[in-house]
Amino acid sequence: MRDRVSQVPGYPDExxxxxxxxxxxxxxxxxxxxxxxxxxxxxxxxxxxxxxILDDSFGYVAVKNEIEPAALLATYAPKRLPMERxxxxxxxxxxxxxxxxxxxxxxxxxxxLIRRLESEQPLDQRSQEELGDLIIERVxxxxxxxxxxxxxxxxxxxxxxxxxxxxxGASLRFYSWLNPKFVVSPQSSHPEFAGIRTAILGSLWVxxxxxxxxxxxxxxxxxxxxxxxxxxxxxxLIETNINNLAGVPSIIYGLLGLAIFVRALxxxxxxxxxxxxxxxxxxxxxxxxxxxxxxxxxxxxxxxNAREAIxxxxxxxxxxxxxxxxxxWQTVWHHVLPNAMPGILTGSILAISRAFGETAPLVxxxxxxxxxxxxxxxxxxxxxxxxxxxxxxxxPQAEFRHLAAAxxxxxxxxxxxxxxxxxxxxxxxxxxY
Amino acid sequence: xPDILTLPRPSAPSISANGERYAITAENLNVxxxxxQAVRDINLKIERQKITALIxxxxxxxxxxxxxxxxxxxxxxxxxxxxxxxxxxxxIYDADVDPVEVRRRVGMVFQKPNPFPKSIYENVxxxxxxxxxxxxLDALVEQSLRQAALWDEVKDKxxxxxxxxxxxxxxRLCIARAxxxxxxxxxxxxxxxxxxxxxxxxIEELMRELRKEYTIIVVTHNMQQAAxxxxxxxxxxxxxxxxxxLAEYGPTTELFTNPRQKITEDYITGRFG
Ligand SMILES: Nc1ncnc2c1ncn2[C@@H]1O[C@H](COP(=O)(O)OP(=O)(O)OP(=O)(O)O)[C@@H](O)[C@H]1O
Ligand SMILES: [Mg+2]
Numbered sequence: 001m002r003d004r005v006s007q008v009p010g011y012p013d014e015x016x017x018x019x020x021x022x023x024x025x026x027x028x029x030x031x032x033x034x035x036x037x038x039x040x041x042x043x044x045x046x047x048x049x050x051x052x053i054l055d056d057s058f059g060y061v062a063v064k065n066e067i068e069p070a071a072l073l074a075t076y077a078p079k080r081l082p083m084e085r086x087x088x089x090x091x092x093x094x095x096x097x098x099x100x101x102x103x104x105x106x107x108x109x110x111x112x113l114i115r116r117l118e119s120e121q122p123l124d125q126r127s128q129e130e131l132g133d134l135i136i137e138r139v140x141x142x143x144x145x146x147x148x149x150x151x152x153x154x155x156x157x158x159x160x161x162x163x164x165x166x167x168x169g170a171s172l173r174f175y176s177w178l179n180p181k182f183v184v185s186p187q188s189s190h191p192e193f194a195g196i197r198t199a200i201l202g203s204l205w206v207x208x209x210x211x212x213x214x215x216x217x218x219x220x221x222x223x224x225x226x227x228x229x230x231x232x233x234x235x236x237l238i239e240t241n242i243n244n245l246a247g248v249p250s251i252i253y254g255l256l257g258l259a260i261f262v263r264a265l266x267x268x269x270x271x272x273x274x275x276x277x278x279x280x281x282x283x284x285x286x287x288x289x290x291x292x293x294x295x296x297x298x299x300x301x302x303x304x305n306a307r308e309a310i311x312x313x314x315x316x317x318x319x320x321x322x323x324x325x326x327x328x329w330q331t332v333w334h335h336v337l338p339n340a341m342p343g344i345l346t347g348s349i350l351a352i353s354r355a356f357g358e359t360a361p362l363v364x365x366x367x368x369x370x371x372x373x374x375x376x377x378x379x380x381x382x383x384x385x386x387x388x389x390x391x392x393x394x395x396p397q398a399e400f401r402h403l404a405a406a407x408x409x410x411x412x413x414x415x416x417x418x419x420x421x422x423x424x425x426x427x428x429x430x431x432x433y
Numbered sequence: 434x435p436d437i438l439t440l441p442r443p444s445a446p447s448i449s450a451n452g453e454r455y456a457i458t459a460e461n462l463n464v465x466x467x468x469x470q471a472v473r474d475i476n477l478k479i480e481r482q483k484i485t486a487l488i489x490x491x492x493x494x495x496x497x498x499x500x501x502x503x504x505x506x507x508x509x510x511x512x513x514x515x516x517x518x519x520x521x522x523x524x525i526y527d528a529d530v531d532p533v534e535v536r537r538r539v540g541m542v543f544q545k546p547n548p549f550p551k552s553i554y555e556n557v558x559x560x561x562x563x564x565x566x567x568x569x570l571d572a573l574v575e576q577s578l579r580q581a582a583l584w585d586e587v588k589d590k591x592x593x594x595x596x597x598x599x600x601x602x603x604x605r606l607c608i609a610r611a612x613x614x615x616x617x618x619x620x621x622x623x624x625x626x627x628x629x630x631x632x633x634x635x636i637e638e639l640m641r642e643l644r645k646e647y648t649i650i651v652v653t654h655n656m657q658q659a660a661x662x663x664x665x666x667x668x669x670x671x672x673x674x675x676x677x678x679l680a681e682y683g684p685t686t687e688l689f690t691n692p693r694q695k696i697t698e699d700y701i702t703g704r705f706g
Binding site: 230231314316317318319320321322323324325326327330334335339 | 503505508510533534535536537538540541543545547548549550559560563564607610611614
């Protein structure tokens with residue numbers, strides 16, 4: 001072998017050849033290192049991001065209660081001893097008998113407030129849990145005087161303790177900003193009680209509308225372009241346009257959505273045409289406007305991906321189908337679509353994730369800055385998780401920054417769930433040729 | 434075997450059956466791909482219930498002619514066909530003829546086995562179902578697989594994927610699939626080129642068996658195969674513009690033992706192509 005290499009004219013001789021191989025090896029190793037560095041940079045950045053979020057999601061808070069739970073317990077339930085550990089005494093308030101809870105509320109709240117609460121739902125019909133929460137929110141009224149990041153809480157405990165000791169009536173608690181209450185509570189201007197439920201529901205509604213609009217339309221357009229459209233200049237022109245549309249900044253889509261869905265189609269998107277929705281206050285700035293706008297935004301991506309997936313279906317399958325006397329429609333419906341489905345789903349996952357994370361166009365079409373009521377249909381006013389997170393980060397108080405971090409974790413978890421569902425769906429339909 | 438003949442064939446209003454000698458004929462057929470003329474002036478009369486082999490050097494337009502018999506060329510956007518292909522006294526390129534109907538009656542088997550990514554059963558049943566077959570589907574599937582000499586090998590795994598079969602079995606599955614829609618003519622484009630010699634022999638056996646009920650037109654590069662299996666042979670070649678034309682056509686034994694044209698002789702003896 002070696003002899004042959006040195007013998008063949010035009011090729012390097014034995015010695016040169018060895019050196020040549022070494023040089024090639026070195027070059028390969030250099031590239032390998034570069035790829036490794038690139039990967040490491042990615043991992044480092046991702047870890048930094050996650051650490052930063054976690055850092056803000058947990059940590060000490062200094063709490064000051066208007067009325068200490070211990071004091072309440074001493075008066076109303078002397079037999080129940082308050083716990084030493086922070087937080088557990090709140091739990092005891094939720095476990096008191098309902099008679100006692102109602103008594104506490106009647107004794108501490110103003111007549112007017114009681115009447116309002118009664119009219120929402122009579123007190124003695126509410127659950128223990130609900131009454132306990134009411135007591136904590138209205139009677140105990142905890143305020144966060146200060147809050148610290150996880151890093152500070154772990155490494156500067158002594159300093160934090162000293163600081164809190166000087167605050168009047170404050171106690172130190174280790175607090176998880178991400179907690180079940182956070183997920184199920186509506187928006188509030190008090191960081192102690194604010195939750196992300198309204199925004200989660202808003203996001204889900206908006207994305208549902210987005211999917212309902214863009215998936216069928218996008219896939220149908222892709223089928224038309226791939227299977228029916230005449231190949232030619234017009235098709236090329238359309239293809240170029242769609243590719244360009246996929247690159248248009250999302251804020252432009254926001255402006256488009258504002259002009260079309262919010263303004264021009266206001267009777268439709270505001271719901272007044274159907275007699276639903278609160279058209280006088282929503283001005284067309286509704287879930288359906290937001291969903292359709294994001295639908296337009298991801299439509300080009302879905303079309304491009306779906307076309308790709310349809311093109312990847314082996315030509316032999318189409319020929320076999322036509323060869324049996326199938327019509328174009330039968331070929332598309334029975335063979336092309338089912339075989340392209342995994343690819344279409346994969347592409348759509350990415351597009352839908354993008355819609356889920358969009359903020360700018362929603363700001364433009366007018367997401368509500370502050371709503372407490374859950375969205376109850378496509379014609380409600382809306383906020384989404386990204387909007388909510390954005391608004392929290394924009395507030396001056398540090399507490400809202402922690403809420404934003406917790407919100408990001410919920411958002412990431414939902415995105416992960418969304419992707420996992422899609423991957424599961426894709427694997428279910430996966431076919432091999 | 435005769436019961437397959439009694440299976441109802443959907444009536445075809447625009448193309449009526451009669452007792453002609455020829456199954457299908459090409460008359461002055463020209464096919465173009467864009468500006469390029471692939472074949473010119475093809476006149477070819479295919480005998481009923483015989484095997485006709487199309488042979489010739491690569492690129493001479495055998496596949497092109499074959500596809501023009503069931504309008505599969507329609508699926509190639511740049512392809513254009515002139516001339517006539519007569520089937521039951523009707524030109525299949527007439528405006529009032531539906532290519533879907535033509536393809537149901539002139540089936541096709543391709544060079545590369547291309548089963549659907551479905552079960553073996555579905556592969557055979559699908560064509561019948563979309564063509565409105567109302568009889569006993571199980572029976573039809575069994576008959577088709579038996580005719581394709583595949584039944585014994587797959588009868589216990591009808592619901593496994595068509596892709597779980599070997600290449601030769603896949604090709605026989607494709608033949609069974611074509612048979613299941615009860616065509617009159619089966620076009621085969623190098624059906625054995627992707628197979629080993631044993632599988633090839635099985636396909637050839639199968640073709641001889643099928644000849645009893647179907648007219649078969651087969652493209653092949655294998656001279657022995659053409660000589661072994663076919664009744665008639667059409668030899669195509671190309672002119673100086675690389676346009677294909679029919680150089681010689683006749684009974685296989687005659688064409689192979691006593692070719693009238695020098696170029697045919699050169700080709701079949703391996704001195705050309
Ligand atoms: N889809 C197409 N577009 C453009 N030209 C084509 C197309 N299909 C075939 N041709 C051309 O038409 C001519 C005939 O092709 P065809 O496939 O019919 O040849 P063939 O005899 O079947 O060759 P082979 O034996 O290699 O399969 C060739 O020159 C080929 O390049
Ligand atoms: Mg060919």
